[in-house]
Amino acid sequence: KAGRVWLVGAGPGDPELLTLKALKALQMADVVVHDGLVSDEVLDMAPAKARRISVAKRKSRHSYAQDEINRMLVAFAREGLEVVRLKGGDPFIFGRGGEELEACREAGVECHVVPGVTAALAASASAGAPLTHRGSAQAVTFVTGHAAKGEEPDLDWEALAKANQTVVIYMGLSTAAGIAARLMAAGRAGSTPALIVENASRGDERRIATTLAELAGAAEGLSGPALLVVGEAMALAKAGGAPAAVQPLKVQGVSE
Amino acid sequence: KAGRVWLVGAGPGDPELLTLKALKALQMADVVVHDGLVSDEVLDMAPAKARRISVAKRKSRHSYAQDEINRMLVAFAREGLEVVRLKGGDPFIFGRGGEELEACREAGVECHVVPGVTAALAASASAGAPLTHRGSAQAVTFVTGHAAKGEEPDLDWEALAKANQTVVIYMGLSTAAGIAARLMAAGRAGSTPALIVENASRGDERRIATTLAELAGAAEGLSGPALLVVGEAMALAKAGGAPAAVQPLKVQGVSE
Structure with missing residues (x-):
């Protein structure tokens, strides 16, 4: 076989x-x-x-x-x-x-x-902040903040700086300061709502609601796998911890 | 309660x-x-x-x-x-x-x-064509092709026309011709690989591998819910029908 x-x-x-x-x-x-x-x-x-x-x-x-x-x-x-x-x-x-x-x-x-549920979907679900939303997020873009040591991510800053869209940055914790600076230099308002989600959907999930201008400071001290989310719709985000479990029913033969 | x-x-x-x-x-x-x-x-x-x-x-x-x-x-x-x-x-x-x-x-x-598996993830999984890929898709953007009758979608064509990214258009079947024309007018090559996936992940899934220049023609005759995917990484896409089921095991107490 x-x-x-x-x-x-x-x-x-x-x-x-x-x-x-x-x-x-x-x-x-x-x-x-x-x-x-x-x-x-x-x-x-x-x-x-x-x-x-x-x-x-x-x-x-x-x-x-x-x-x-x-x-x-x-x-x-x-x-x-x-x-x-x-x-x-x-x-x-x-x-x-x-x-x-x-x-x-x-x-x-x-x-x-x-296919699987990608982290951005779990992060927005936990925060109660939609990745697309009428009037404030007509598109959503996923990028990676990963870059070689000492370099910055090779991204299209002009495109990502446009208003009324959500930008999700995977693996962007260590490059958060540079990313935020580049987005603001390209015209995205410092007041744009932003969200950091560490360990999305896990028991130790942590969400920080902030703004683009404050993003780098808010990212300091975090070390787990994290997403940065920037966009007007993140105004709806709730900071806090792990999302609700579905209780009390369990799927027979599957869980535990 | x-x-x-x-x-x-x-x-x-x-x-x-x-x-x-x-x-x-x-x-x-x-x-x-x-x-x-x-x-x-x-x-x-x-x-x-x-x-x-x-x-x-x-x-x-x-x-x-x-x-x-x-x-x-x-x-x-x-x-x-x-x-x-x-x-x-x-x-x-x-x-x-x-x-x-x-x-x-x-x-x-x-x-x-x-959260749930959004259609774009299922479409790319079935087609065997990644939404992000080293060297050919550094970002992926989800937009909607929906527009009021007789109008065209209000999208940032300049940003979407850049190379080395994947653009997924939800609900874009009826506006496919206009979308393709706009993307090409903004500079995206007509030879850019494209994929149409109708009824992604269902038994009647249908995938058409095409190019941006041929997208409108390829979309003709389709009527089901469909995604349009445009980007260099779609060169890996396989046309065809429904994805493989996992056989023969079934989850006890869950399926059937």
Whole structure:
């Protein structure tokens, strides 16, 4: 039997934000190759006998280069295994899933993609602030704040500085000061509402409602995975902690 | 006991793309107020005794105005009911969820938001074409192609015409010709890869891989809910039909 690779979005962190399809894929996995951001509760949904391999980039002694991960996925599939590549959020939003899919295609390995709830959706849901909104957010753009050390992200500041749109910056904590300065220099008002969400959807979620001018100061001291969200609709955001759990019902045979 | 409103994303169509949290919210619903795009398989996950109310805008003799929906949600919650407002995709991506949340806040009604897999994520997963990709898609923007009859969408064409980004147009089928013409006039190459996905993630999903120059012609004859996706990374897209189901395992107590 030929093995297959499943690129699966694990959602933003809360195990309840896994999709049913992701859960089913996990339950049939022979091997789970996962990021550091995927929680133990989610990993526990795979069969006990499934091999688990962390290729974490965060808080890890060893992290794998992307081409090592690609080769690993192909090699396991060629052994005839069902390989679940489990990624935080959605595999195709800043998850480098496209590179893994290309590696599978080049190797002739069957590969399927299971979408997931990307962190921006969880952050806006928790905050009660919509990413699009009549009159104040006609579009939403996702960018990454990641940049080589000492450099700044290569983004289209003019486009992102226009009013009436929401800009979500993934991995932007360490470059927040530069991003805010560039957006204001390009014309976005310092008074534009902004939101920082650390550990979106997790028990230790923290939300800070601020403004673009105050963004860099508000980001200081945060270290967890975080999103920066800038836009007029963030005026609706509520600061605070973790979102409400759905109680008291539990899905039979699924949770706990 | 005070009632509550849950703004719940039902995902793109495939019932398996519901999150566990959405499923739990549905299972405790006293009343489900849903869009026309939500499938019967999803509605069947609510208790048999739960009242179901369609406020469909599509294929419906009667459709409710937004302020009627807002009033309905508040009124049910004031009766002490658990009210699930079930929306296709994610409640805060072109779902007008922000307006419903504001109505609840103004009325003093407790309101929670459960994020969902928005259609763009499902479309890119099915097509095997990432929305962000090293070297060809450094950002992704979601806009709506919706416009008043005879008018064109009010979008920032200059920003959307820049290369190396993905633009996803929700509800853009009827305005596809104008959108493509505007993007090309603003400088986006006619050879830019494009993808149309009708009924993303459903059994009758259809994907057409094309280019920006050919987009309008390719959109002709389609009538279902569809996304237009324009960007260099769509060169990876595979045309075709519905995505693979996860077989043969089923989640105990959840599906079927």
